Amino acid sequence: AQKVTQAQTEISVVEKEDVTLDCVYETRDTTYYLFWYKQPPSGELVFLIRRNSFDEQNEISGRYSWNFQKSTSSFNFTITASQVVDSAVYFCALRGGSGGSYIPTFGRGTSLIVHP
Amino acid sequence: GAGVSQSPSNKVTEKGKDVELRCDPISGHTALYWYRQRLGQGLEFLIYFQGNSAPDKSGLPSDRFSAERTGESVSTLTIQRTQQEDSAVYLCASSLMYSGPYEQYFGPGTRLTVT
Numbered sequence: 001a002q003k004v005t006q007a008q009t010e011i012s013v014v015e016k017e018d019v020t021l022d023c024v025y026e027t028r029d030t031t032y033y034l035f036w037y038k039q040p041p042s043g044e045l046v047f048l049i050r051r052n053s054f055d056e057q058n059e060i061s062g063r064y065s066w067n068f069q070k071s072t073s074s075f076n077f078t079i080t081a082s083q084v085v086d087s088a089v090y091f092c093a094l095r096g097g098s099g100g101s102y103i104p105t106f107g108r109g110t111s112l113i114v115h116p
Numbered sequence: 117g118a119g120v121s122q123s124p125s126n127k128v129t130e131k132g133k134d135v136e137l138r139c140d141p142i143s144g145h146t147a148l149y150w151y152r153q154r155l156g157q158g159l160e161f162l163i164y165f166q167g168n169s170a171p172d173k174s175g176l177p178s179d180r181f182s183a184e185r186t187g188e189s190v191s192t193l194t195i196q197r198t199q200q201e202d203s204a205v206y207l208c209a210s211s212l213m214y215s216g217p218y219e220q221y222f223g224p225g226t227r228l229t230v231t
């Protein structure tokens with residue numbers, strides 16, 4: 001069975017602070033895919049990034065960066081110099097590479113509140 | 117191009133009535149998913165479609181819930197004899213394929229309120 005744990009329920013920061021959202025996953029598949037989604041207060045989930053299990057290269061996109069470590073089964077997301085517009089619920093998700101695990105498994109989400 | 121659309125955006129119904137929620141996925145996306153999200157909660161998986169087939173219906177909360185998809189396009193989620201605990205936002209998502217490194221694209225959701 002697959003599992004995604006986002007231990008941080010809510011994080012509150014002041015604008016310009018850096019913040020890291022944790023994601024720990026469990027899977028028996030050797031091939032799998034990890035995702036991050038953002039759900040702003042408006043409600044619509046938006047895809048942010050995908051990582052394949054065979055590609056541990058970290059990625060940076062502007063103020064966003066992702067750290068994928070298979071050794072610790074983690075796929076953490078860091079926002080540098082946070083802004084009020086970053087306030088949202090962030091979901092980490094896992095999709096396996098074999099038949100029984102095609103259904104994406106989502107974490108419970110981390111609510112990020114950025115204060116001006 | 118057009119994203120995933122859902123209708124209605126809001127639905128208020130009386131307890132015991134049936135409701136139909138509609139999802140129009142991105143054209144060409146063979147996989148379609150339904151989720152339920154209660155206020156302040158995460159995503160609860162309901163059902164997914166590969167083409168027009170639903171290989172796994174185990175996420176449906178009860179036999180009052182059913183879903184179908186036609187023409188590898190539009191999908192309808194039906195809730196019969198609605199109960200107050202059915203109140204939630206129902207999200208639809210589509211993906212190019214059901215397997216592989218394909219992200220999901222979500223619709224805006226249908227907010228269902230059962231009075």
